[in-house]
Amino acid sequence: MHPGITEVRDWFERQGWEAFPFQEAVWNAYLEGKSGLIHSATGTGKTLAAWMGPVAEALAAGEATGPVDREDAPPLRVLWITPLRALAADTAASLQWPAESFHLPWSVELRTGDTTQSVRAKQKKQLPTALVTTPESLTLMLTREDATELFSDLRLVVVDEWHELMSTKRGVQTELALARIRAFKPELRVWGISATLGNLRDAMETLLGLGREGELVQGVVGKPVVIDTILPTNIDRFPWAGHFGTQMIPRVIEAIDEGGTCLIFTNTRAQAEIWYQSILQVKAQWKDVIALHHGSLSREVRDEVELGLKSGRLRAVVCTSSLDLGVDFTPVDRVLQVGTPKGVARLLQRAGRSGHQPGVPSRVTCVPTHAFELLDIAAARNAALAGKIEAREGVNKPLDVLAQHLVTIATGTGFRAQDLFREVQCTQAYKTLSQEEWDWTLDFVVRGGESLRAYPEYHRVVLGTDGVYRVEDADIAKRHRMSVGTIVSDEALNVQYLKGGKLGTVEESFLARLRPGDRFIFAGRPLEFVRIKDMTAWVRRASSVSGAVPRWMGGRLPLSSELALAIREELERAGNGELASPEMKTLGPILELQARWSAIPALSDLLIERVETREGHHLFFYPFEGRLVHQGMAALFGYRISQLVPITFTFAANDYGFELLAPEEAPLEEAIAKGLLSPENLGADIVASLNSAELARRQFREIARIAGLVFQGFPGMNKSAKQLQASSGLFYDVFARYDPNNLLLRQADREVLERQLEQSRLSRSLGRLSQSNLLITHPKRPSPMCFPILVDRLRETVTSENIHDRIEKMASQLELEAGDKIGAPDGV
Structure with a gap:
């Protein structure tokens, strides 16, 4: 055995x-000079x-000589990349302790x-022996002219939570950075860490x-995980999102009371704010032992919450994905998931926050906010037990990230075109990058492409007489360093008390709707809006919590394809009378009514319901593929039907299906016969069915920012979201008119x-x-399965009366027509 490993084992x-x-396998592989991926439970x-x-390795080399001054420590040897700044401090502490021991x-x-x-400033002179950093900070290191010397002693790069990075542009940014470091250090060892993949x-x-060959080291994958559910005591047969969310608050408080520290995960920041307030309204005495944590809160607020978790001072924290990853909270022994988990891996990841130590089972208790989420939970548990975890796909060939990378390397060491081209082609993201695409991207950063040649500020990279491309303008280099990264979101403004500290950030699009005196809830506090000045929303404390909750972009998570399949399988079993789990037994009366009024689709079925109401003629389709797919499918089907007869549809969609509503009956059978469900001509039909040009124009804002066309501004002088959108929109229009073959437009x-x-x-989905088998039914009234979709459409359109009262009235009428009121089934 290697002598160093002997000391580690001791x-x-x-x-x-x-x-x-698996730990010893990784140590041995590293000492043999190998790279690889570690996959083990949280x-x-x-x-x-x-x-x-x-x-x-260091112990075997006799390096255990005791502490020294920072300046005398060995140069950079280990680079540890983490996707979240919130993980960095905990990770550094975890590395420091064994080194000191x-x-x-x-x-x-x-x-x-x-x-x-x-x-x-200290790190600019000398980097530490081990540096914990983010992809953005690593990229900034590559803008240094001495980057080659900087990494000259580097032996290992660890990429933590690789599954979170690899399917994003940040993952591509990491791939490119690693390719550059390997060019300096061909013998570099790289290890990734992943828990759910x-x-x-x-x-x-x-x-x-x-x-490049690597070792895939499987660790403790089969760690015991308990997935259970807080079941509602009463259940309506016509459920809608959130309709018994507050009914579950007392049951959630009981779960928290069972002992220990509890994390309460929600899928959106707005939902986290609502649940935090709802719990406090029932348990005001918990004010000092319950907290709120999400990505828009200030770093100081989040640090205080994380410290409260580690010390055991807090009983519960209502949070979002901001606490999904790696921070080690040993005291946490209970995790609650509010609403559907949307994905198997996400549910397991959150379960792993509890029992976060070897040998201790993890437990997640799901809290449904409407009845059909019981189906999601039962399906997610079956998929988790069967090991059906979602795959993550990398991003293919984003030229905006490549353009940024070219300027990064030109700002640092400089590059020769064909050398860097070959280096970039060694990454998975750019393995199919053509010479034409490379030449176009290089021309884009050198001369601004076809449309921007006359503007010197877009001539960012210069070819020297020695054949090396470099950034020679100091101002361009400065702006580039301040713009490094691929995270682009709606511009957020700081929220700060008139007399006091910062609370965090809220999107400009929300704050722009507020008038002085309006109230809203943020960071768990009722606030009164005063004014916006200097990119800051100034507020004061309000006397009550009545008011709006901020809404953030991208609030609804997509349903994963694995969970969607598990839901269809669970429904088929229910259609055959198999209601094995407590969740499905509770859902049984709803499914019985669904079967009586319409049908429960089998795995090979597509259920289509035709319903006529005072609103018009409804078509409800149930592909069970997730909201995003259904939104595209609804627009597509509406377009294809309208090609047969002039007809106008109103759309609505949820994770199970979608609605097409029209004043007159649609020719469904004729449309099916003429290819309504066909995947052929999909691309052209989608473009025709949507305002795709406007969608692309909005998407171009992100691309323009990453590619360096738009500068967000210097600290304290940031441009507003409206300014950035206008700037990127102008570029989009210019390219579309004068440079229609611009590859960034195609992207x-x-x-x-x-x-x-x-x-x-x-x-x-269309292929499936x-x-x-087409299962077309004609319910006389809305079925339990279509009711949530109908409600979602009403929420978007009804403003003249209390939407909650109207939905309750509709549900009550349908309940009367369905028969006796139901409760939880016996034995549940």
Whole structure:
């Protein structure tokens, strides 16, 4: 056995631990010079698996000489990349402790957007032995002219939570950065860490680059996970989103009261604010032991909450995905999931926040906010137990990220065109990058492309007489360093008390609707809006919580394809009379009425309901493919039917299906016969059925920012979202008119189809539906399954009366027509 590993094992024994076989496998692989991917359940020691290899290497080399001054510590040896700044401090502490225990003279530091200027100044002179950083900060390091020397002693790069990065442009940014470092250090070892991922081999190949061998190390994957549900005591047969959410508050309080610390996960920040307030309205005495945590709160507020969790001071925290990842909260012994989890991996990831230590089972208790979420929960548990975890796909060839990368390298060491082209082609994201696409992107950063040649400010990169491309203008280099990154969102304004500290950020689009004196809830506090000045929304405390809750963009998570399939399978079993789980038994009366009035679709069926009401003629389709797919499908079907007869539709969609509403009856059978369900001509029909040009124009804002066309401004002088949209819109219009072959325009079209409409999944869905058995029913009144879709449409259109009262009246009338009121079934 390697002598360093012997010392590490002895240290584990002194802590009262025993090293897992997967941990030792990673240590040995690292010491043999190998790279790879670690896949293990949350809380099973993945961090130590990746870290103790370098420690063992140092111990075997006799480096345990005791602490030294920072300046005397070894230069950068380990680079640890984390997707969230919130994880960095905990990760650094986890690395520091073993190094100090072994008396290694190493320095361990952070480098994120929160790092102080004094620390940055020290790091500019000398980097620590181990640096925990983000993809953006790593990219900034590549803008240094001495980047080659900076990484000269680097031996290992660890990419934490790789599954969160690889399917985003930040993942592509990481791929490019790793390719650049490997050009400096061909022998570099790279290890990824992941907890919940379906396509492990693909993930490893994306991380390591094309043609590089790696070790896939499977750890403790089968950690016990308990998934249960707080069942409603009464259930309506005509459910709608949120209709018994507050009914569940007392049951949630009982769950929190059972002991320990509890995380209450919601899927949106607005929902987190609502549930936090709702719990406090019942348990006002919990004011000091319950907290709120989401990504729009200030760093100081989040730090205080995380500290309260670690110390055990807090009983419960209502949170979003901001606490999904890696922060180690050992005291947490209960996790609640409000609403549908939307994905199997997300549910398991959140379950892993509890029992976050080896050998301790994880538990997640789901809290449905309407009846059909019971179906989602039962399906998610079945899929989780069967190991059906979602795959993550990388982003293919985003030229905006490539353009940013070219300017990054030109700002730093500079590059020779063909050398960097070959380097970029070694990444999974750009393996199909053509010479034409490369030449176009290079011309774009050198001369601004066809449309911007006459404007010197877009001539960012210059070809020197030595054949090396560099950024020579200091102002261009400065602006680029301030714009590095791929995270683009609706411009957020700071929210700050007139007399007091910052609370966090809220999107400008929400604040723009407020007038002085309006009240809203944010950071768990009732606030009164005063004014906007200097990119800050100034507020004062309000006397009550009555008011609006901020709405953030992208609030509704998409339903994963794995969970969608599990839901269809669960429904087929229910149609055959199999109601095995407590959730499905509770849902039984609703499904019985659905079968009586319409039908329960089998796995091979496409259920279509024709319903006529005073509103008109409704068509309800149930593909069970998720809201995003259904929105695209609704527009597509409406367009295809309208090509047969002149007809105007109103659309509505949820995760189960969608509605087409028209004043007159639609020729459904004729449309089906003429290819309504066909995946053929999908691209052209989607473009024709939607205002795709406007969607692409909006998507271009992100591309323009990442590609460096739009500068967001210097600190304290940021441009508003409206200014940025206007600037990017102007570029879009100029390119569309004078440079229609601009590859960034094509990218905008592609991203709209894939990211906003999930065209690939839509195409696969149509392929399945075109082969399905068509189950067309004619209910005399809205069925339980169509009622939530109908309600969603009313919420968007009805403003003249209280929408809640109107929906309750509709549901009550349908209940009367259905028969006796129901409660929970016996034995549940």
